[in-house]
Amino acid sequence: MKSVLTNFIPNFKSRQIVCLEYENTCLYAEVIQVLEARKMCWVRPLLLKLSTSEVGCENHQNNLEKSSLWDLRDGADLVWPICLFREAIDTEFMPLLTELEFLDSQEKNLQVSHQKLQHFVRKVWQAFPDVFPLIPD
Secondary structure: OHHHHHHOOOOOOOOOEEEEEEOOEEEEEEEEEEEHHHOEEEEEEEEEEEOOOOOOHHHHHHOOOHHHEEEOOOOOOEEEEHHHOEEOOHHHHHHHHHHHHOOOOOOOOHHHHHHHHHHHHHHHHHHOHHHOOOOOO
């Protein structure tokens, strides 16, 4: 899997919305900057969508529940391998963003949202260790 992922470098632009999919979760983020020399992407997380069925992230219209969306707009940025992301399609992302605006304050619990993001980040990091640069001790 390493050669497939590390050889694929998407051509993202600043302000573009991208998606990182893993298992039943999709992280949608805005590209801040592409770090070409490092093959990394600086992104600002926007929302996390947890699917409750086997329907994929792209077919969200049949699988949208308020409780499956987590608002990440007030959180920290990420610098991650660019090969893990794909371009998000407007018709996929915009309904989710609209739905996010209708969540009440209890459903916009920042602490829980960031815990969900941390859990997702850890799972992806463990699943694809070969695409992350080694950090010296």
